Amino acid sequence: MAVHYLEFERPIADLEAKIDELSRLAETAGTDDMNPEIDALRDRARQMRKDAYANLDAWQKTQVARHPGRPHFVDYCAGLIDEFVEMKGDRKFADDQAIMGGIGQFRGRPVLVIGHEKGRDTVTRVKHNFGYARPEGYRKAVRLMELAERFNLPVISFVDTPAAYPGLGSEERGVAEAIARSTEKCLMLKVPMVAIVTGEGGSGGALGIACGNRVLILEHAIYSVIPPEGANSILWRGARTAEEAAKAMKITAADLLKMKIVDRIVPEPPGGAHADPAAALQIVGDALEKELDSLEGKSAERLLKQRAERFYAIGRSGLK
Numbered sequence: 001m002a003v004h005y006l007e008f009e010r011p012i013a014d015l016e017a018k019i020d021e022l023s024r025l026a027e028t029a030g031t032d033d034m035n036p037e038i039d040a041l042r043d044r045a046r047q048m049r050k051d052a053y054a055n056l057d058a059w060q061k062t063q064v065a066r067h068p069g070r071p072h073f074v075d076y077c078a079g080l081i082d083e084f085v086e087m088k089g090d091r092k093f094a095d096d097q098a099i100m101g102g103i104g105q106f107r108g109r110p111v112l113v114i115g116h117e118k119g120r121d122t123v124t125r126v127k128h129n130f131g132y133a134r135p136e137g138y139r140k141a142v143r144l145m146e147l148a149e150r151f152n153l154p155v156i157s158f159v160d161t162p163a164a165y166p167g168l169g170s171e172e173r174g175v176a177e178a179i180a181r182s183t184e185k186c187l188m189l190k191v192p193m194v195a196i197v198t199g200e201g202g203s204g205g206a207l208g209i210a211c212g213n214r215v216l217i218l219e220h221a222i223y224s225v226i227p228p229e230g231a232n233s234i235l236w237r238g239a240r241t242a243e244e245a246a247k248a249m250k251i252t253a254a255d256l257l258k259m260k261i262v263d264r265i266v267p268e269p270p271g272g273a274h275a276d277p278a279a280a281l282q283i284v285g286d287a288l289e290k291e292l293d294s295l296e297g298k299s300a301e302r303l304l305k306q307r308a309e310r311f312y313a314i315g316r317s318g319l320k
Contacts, residue, residue: 007063008063015044015048019038019042019045049270058222065221065222066200069277072117072120073158076115076198079285080281080285080288081104087140087144090139090143093135093136095140096129096137096140097127098133101113103153111154112147112148112153113155114145115160116131116158116161116205117131117160131160134164138175139178139181141209145182145185145186145189149190149191154192154292155189157209158195159198159199159210160221162202163205164208165205178208179208183204190300195209195212196216197216197223201217201221202226203225212307213295213306214263214264215261216263216266217265219267220268220273222251228245228246229245231245231248232245260314268280
């Protein structure tokens, strides 16, 4: 897959293009004379990337959260969940591949995992509807969470969606009710649940599987009631820009932690999760393991009480 550069990464792209050109010339010439210069340029590119990602604004973080190279649900499953068995269908209408889920082993612990999947190329993006889940996706999530309760399995959810699918068929089949039921099930689960926003946490489409005992967010992910483009269109009638909306909406991990909407920021490798997916998976795995350990052994009553207190507190503190 070709390297995808964001707008603010253009200077880095130009430098890395020069590095590639010099590397090809050195290979063609069969000489090592240019290696010191190439190594120096690589060090400079790494430092430029590190500096750029240390000072991202809200709109730049939105772009990073949407980066096509970021690990997706299938990547987290492949890297973190052993013996994963996917479970399909809502037993009412169909199987929605925008939300996937199943059971497996997470570092020796049996778990149930659910999450949004956007797809990586044209074929898989169409298959997974670009991460826009329909009602049957949320009804499948409810079915799987009920299964987790039956077998006393902790639930891990990976959140990465622009929003729920707003199409006619989705509305006809009750997408709002399906999201509400899924949100209710998350809140009333009698087993531990840890949710992590790995990319975009968009609107009710994200909330439907994100109401856990602990809600984590990756460093460059976002979590919002509406995408910045939608906020600009609806609130400002398009008179401003999505960039201005992103900054005004307080959707970055740091803002969300301050408002106590999320409990913990999970750091990303230098340059973002897409720059080093293997390292990102390891960091996410360590964070999830720590949170599950902290919830292990708690009674259903304590889990329900902690979850209720957590969500009741949003909007009552941390807003100054």
